[in-house]
Amino acid sequence: MASVTGVSVADELPGPDGRAPLAGDGARTGRLGDRLFGGAAVGAGLVVIGLVTLIGLFLLWKAIPALAGNEANFLTSREWRVSGDHPRFGIVEMLWTTVAASSIALVISVPVGVAVALFITHYSPRWLARPAANLVDLLAAVPSIVYGLWGLRTFGPTFVPVQEWLTAHLGWFPLFSTTSISGSGTILFIGVVLAIMVLPIVTALSREVFAQTPVAHVEGALALGATKWEMIRTAVLPFGRPGVISASMLALGRALGETIAVTIIVSALSQGTPWTWSLLNGGETFASRIANNAAEFDSPQKTGAFIAAGLVLFVLTFVVNAIARIVIERRKAFTE
Amino acid sequence: MSSVSTAPDVTSSRVQPRGPGSPMLSPLGRQSRGRQLRDHLARILVWLAFLVALAPLVWILWSVISQGYHLLLDSGWWTHSQKGITARREGGGAVHAIQGTLLQGAVTAAISVPLAVLTAIYLVEYGRGKLARTVSFMVDILTGIPSIVAGLFIYAVWVTTLGFQRVAFAVSLSLVLLMIPTVVRSTEEMLKLVPNELREASYALGVPKWKTIVKVVLPTAFSGIVTGILLGLARVMGETAPLLILGPYTKSIATDLFGGYMATLPTMINQDRTESLQPAVDRVWAAALTLIILILILNLAGRLVARLGSVRK
Numbered sequence: 001m002a003s004v005t006g007v008s009v010a011d012e013l014p015g016p017d018g019r020a021p022l023a024g025d026g027a028r029t030g031r032l033g034d035r036l037f038g039g040a041a042v043g044a045g046l047v048v049i050g051l052v053t054l055i056g057l058f059l060l061w062k063a064i065p066a067l068a069g070n071e072a073n074f075l076t077s078r079e080w081r082v083s084g085d086h087p088r089f090g091i092v093e094m095l096w097t098t099v100a101a102s103s104i105a106l107v108i109s110v111p112v113g114v115a116v117a118l119f120i121t122h123y124s125p126r127w128l129a130r131p132a133a134n135l136v137d138l139l140a141a142v143p144s145i146v147y148g149l150w151g152l153r154t155f156g157p158t159f160v161p162v163q164e165w166l167t168a169h170l171g172w173f174p175l176f177s178t179t180s181i182s183g184s185g186t187i188l189f190i191g192v193v194l195a196i197m198v199l200p201i202v203t204a205l206s207r208e209v210f211a212q213t214p215v216a217h218v219e220g221a222l223a224l225g226a227t228k229w230e231m232i233r234t235a236v237l238p239f240g241r242p243g244v245i246s247a248s249m250l251a252l253g254r255a256l257g258e259t260i261a262v263t264i265i266v267s268a269l270s271q272g273t274p275w276t277w278s279l280l281n282g283g284e285t286f287a288s289r290i291a292n293n294a295a296e297f298d299s300p301q302k303t304g305a306f307i308a309a310g311l312v313l314f315v316l317t318f319v320v321n322a323i324a325r326i327v328i329e330r331r332k333a334f335t336e
Numbered sequence: 337m338s339s340v341s342t343a344p345d346v347t348s349s350r351v352q353p354r355g356p357g358s359p360m361l362s363p364l365g366r367q368s369r370g371r372q373l374r375d376h377l378a379r380i381l382v383w384l385a386f387l388v389a390l391a392p393l394v395w396i397l398w399s400v401i402s403q404g405y406h407l408l409l410d411s412g413w414w415t416h417s418q419k420g421i422t423a424r425r426e427g428g429g430a431v432h433a434i435q436g437t438l439l440q441g442a443v444t445a446a447i448s449v450p451l452a453v454l455t456a457i458y459l460v461e462y463g464r465g466k467l468a469r470t471v472s473f474m475v476d477i478l479t480g481i482p483s484i485v486a487g488l489f490i491y492a493v494w495v496t497t498l499g500f501q502r503v504a505f506a507v508s509l510s511l512v513l514l515m516i517p518t519v520v521r522s523t524e525e526m527l528k529l530v531p532n533e534l535r536e537a538s539y540a541l542g543v544p545k546w547k548t549i550v551k552v553v554l555p556t557a558f559s560g561i562v563t564g565i566l567l568g569l570a571r572v573m574g575e576t577a578p579l580l581i582l583g584p585y586t587k588s589i590a591t592d593l594f595g596g597y598m599a600t601l602p603t604m605i606n607q608d609r610t611e612s613l614q615p616a617v618d619r620v621w622a623a624a625l626t627l628i629i630l631i632l633i634l635n636l637a638g639r640l641v642a643r644l645g646s647v648r649k
Contacts (some may be wrong), residue, residue: 011528031544033544033546033547034544034546036546037545037546037549038462038545038546039371039551040454041454041455041457041458041461041462042458042462042467043454043470044450044451044452044454044455044457044458045454045455045458045459045463045467045471046471046579047451047455048451048455048471048474048475048516048520049471049474051474051478051513051516052474052477052478053482054489054493055486055489055513058489058492058493058497059485059488059489059492062496082403083424093542111385112388112389113389115381115382115384115385115386116382116385116386116389118382119382119383119386120386122382123379123382123383132386135390135393136389136390136393137390138393138635139392139393140629141570141574141628141631141632141635142396142574142631143573143574143575143576143626143627143628143631144395144575144576144622145576145601145602145605145606145624145629146396146400146574146575146605147396147575147627148609149605149609149620149621149624150395150396150399150400153399154395154399155392155395182365198525199389203389205342225367225374227371227372228368228375228378228379229374229375229377229378229379230371230374230375234380236632250480253480256482257480257481257482257483257484257485258482259482259483259484259576259577259580260576260577260580260602263580264606264609272497273552286484287482287577290484290488290581291484291577291580291581294580294581297491297495297496297581300496303491303492306488307488307492310484310485310488313482313484313485314481314482314485315641317481317482317485318477318482320480320481321476321477321479321480322476323646325476329433
């Protein structure tokens with residue numbers, strides 16, 4: 001803690017027997033130990049700083065030559081040909097798939113996650129609150145590859161009729177128009193799976209802030225005759241809003257970077273497939289494209305292209321997480 | 337923040353207002369029907385959301401358990417590898433993958449735990465000013481780093497720059513990047529819970545700072561730190577993305593961290609995920625179940641440690 005310096009300075013005043021209190025029995029002040037241990041702690045902190053800096057620098061260093069050799073516009077091209085003498089690659093398609101799927105995940109998981117958090121903190125019977133919280137946390141303990149496997153083999157086939165219904169009844173809407181993808185490897189479906197995966201993140205953090213709602217606010221609302229729902233709407237939700245926002249951002253960060261579940265489920269499109277806004281189309285996210293091609297990192301040019309894609313993903317998640325942190329910090333500043 | 341943080345004491349901080357859900361007289365008079373209706377609707381929706389959230393959990397566990405359990409009952413699963421077993425043939429086990437997962441997990445923990453705990457000690461006990469804020473910020477960045485990017489980074493260093501092969505140790509290095517932030521954050525929380533009086537009492541006895549940390553602060557927070565480590569380990573053991581880049585699958589047992597490929601449970605699942613032959617499909621589900629059990633054991637152990645000795649305020 002910052003207030004405790006802990007530097008053990010020997011007392012200057014002589015003890016009752018006329019000797020300096022510690023010098024007499026040869027006790028050490030522990031300064032050397034302090035220096036070593038403190039040095040190790042600072043060193044560990046520096047290693048962490050170094051690691052993150054290295055990650056950024058290395059990715060940049062490997063990506064720049066590949067980007068320089070790129071003959072298409074990296075930001076706007078839909079092509080992805082990284083081998084050969086004339087590489088042409090761009091990220092716009094991956095960006096669309098990644099952002100669209102993550103947005104779907106958020107649209108589903110935030111309302112449900114907040115409701116679950118409200119259930120745990122305010123609605124569930126007392127005996128159920130803790131088991132319920134543990135069960136939702138258990139969702140976070142399921143490895144993402146198991147989500148992928150389950151999505152591919154079990155959930156996917158069940159989801160196909162939903163997609164067929166969407167195209168049949170809402171096909172006139174660009175987001176739900178028919179595409180060449182017939183199975184469940186669509187942006188919409190990975191959005192749904194991602195929603196399940198990030199649900200525990202939304203719930204865990206929302207639950208924490210909801211539980212911290214000042215009792216005075218709650219009792220005040222109730223004393224004024226509010227129903228339970230009105231109390232939640234006027235006291236709990238406004239108090240928890242920053243927490244919910246940052247929880248959503250953390251969840252978004254997780255959804256953007258999720259790799260293996262998406263890689264397993266989504267159907268990659270072949271080169272030159274015509275562009276469509278449909279959410280029932282396939283595609284590849286940044287992470288899934290890198291993972292799908294992990295076996296082909298043989299030339300620096302190829303590797304560099306994928307690293308460039310990874311760098312964009314890194315920046316994207318960084319921005320999202322930073323927003324989450326800023327919101328949390330601001331809330332702290334308010335409540336303290 | 338780790339999603340499986342040690343659960344806050346939900347029940348104790350919960351407010352249980354009595355009565356207002358049922359019609360009663362408020363100072364403003366009787367609640368109108370519309371308000372009551374909305375209240376009921378909210379209650380139903382919240383319950384519904386909870387059930388909706390549970391559905392996938394139950395469904396996932398059911399599909400994995402029902403399709404995977406029978407292979408786990410076979411003792412061969414725990415004693416044999418997949419060496420010489422094709423997708424068409426039944427038999428073989430997962431011991432090569434289990435061993436690989438445990439070994440890589442152990443190496444990851446061995447590297448990241450000292451680093452992460454020391455970083456947390458720095459942040460709580462020593463750090464102040466600009467450097468501490470920078471370290472804290474960097475830990476936040478590490479928290480948000482996608483696992484595939486961690487894999488790419490280690491690939492760029494280990495294979496592209498240093499010219500080494502793709503080996504188990506490189507996998508562990510990438511997992512270290514993912515484990516450090518979770519352990520730092522949980523350890524930090526636990527160290528902050530240690531009452532300052534304990535530190536001051538120790539200083540008053542003339543104990544130097546480093547000894548105070550080692551003999552007073554760390555033992556007090558010990559169980560919480562262990563919980564954080566176990567939960568962090570559970571998270572990285574289920575990680576697949578860096579393994580796709582750095583740790584190709586192999587069917588036989590491998591123990592060499594620096595040479596040859598090493599199988600893990602995630603890559604074993606990934607290997608045969610598109611297989612349609614029944615023996616291979618069975619093995620995929622069984623491997624998934626094994627992985628879930630392994631991670632669940634770590635989670636439960638973490639919670640148990642947390643319950644046995646939590647920091648008392």
